[in-house]
Amino acid sequence: MDNHPQFPMVKLKMLSDKKRRCPFVSPDGCTIYEDRPGACRIYPLGRAATKPDAQKGIREKFFIVNEEHCLGFKEDRDWTIREWLTNEGVDEYTTMNDQWLEIVTSQKTLGPGKDLHQKIQMFFMASYNLDKFREFIFKSRFFERFEVESGLKNKLASDDVELMKFAFNWLRFSLFGEKTIQIKNEPSPGDATNP
Ligand code: SF4
Structure with a gap:
């Protein structure tokens, strides 16, 4: 299956010697x-x-x-x-x-062009720069706008694996509109009061 055509893919640059060795x-x-x-x-x-x-x-x-x-x-x-x-x-x-x-590899569209640049920036940050993504959620009004249980919020401050899983959920929500993150005061899909 092909990668989504709109997402930037980062590749490790090899050394410029004959063998094109790994820089590490x-x-x-x-x-x-x-x-x-x-x-x-x-x-x-x-x-x-x-x-x-x-x-x-x-x-x-x-x-x-x-x-x-x-x-x-x-x-x-x-x-x-x-x-x-x-x-x-x-x-x-x-x-x-x-x-x-x-x-x-999602075949879902990223939506109208006016949001495209912002979505691609978001994809880049959440995929390749977890420190920046952590700064984004902790230094913005993110937790005022989205429902994140306090135990998870504590983990996100220091646990990189939890942060990466959360970043993937955030991408599915912000890029494709999936219900992987809940907006505050919005009834959840499983809520019995939700018609
Ligand atoms: S194991 Fe280390 S040196 Fe070898 S290719 Fe991977 S990163 Fe490079």
Whole structure:
């Protein structure tokens, strides 16, 4: 499935040397190893994920990327895919990637042109700059306008994973008009008093 045509996609710029190496690689290995992204954690596996139907979940396939420089292939130990994913701590990354995938592959329109620039800015901030997104919700009148339970609000102040999940809900609400965030004093869809 293709990405939404209106969303900007950020790519890591490789070094300009012959091998076009990753800017985080050093003679001693990865300089951001603890925080390396999901695609690096899962290597030398690859994961292809699609969402063929809006009503159904993500469909995934794994494949092996067998490259000469990967010394892991010389080891004696065999791994199942499940063992490898667990060992490398991939599951949390996959969950977040899949939630974002649902947004970037959405076929829903972003609405009239006058709001488009603002929506794209919002997409960029909530997708790629969580510190700025945290500042946006805590330094604006956000919590006066939207219903956010106090326990969650406390978590959003310091828990990046909760903040990212909230950012995805915010994008679904602000870009596509989904009921993932509730406006204050507006009856919720499950409210018995809501006709
Ligand atoms: S593990 Fe990923 S981020 Fe780290 S050096 Fe290798 S390619 Fe770069």
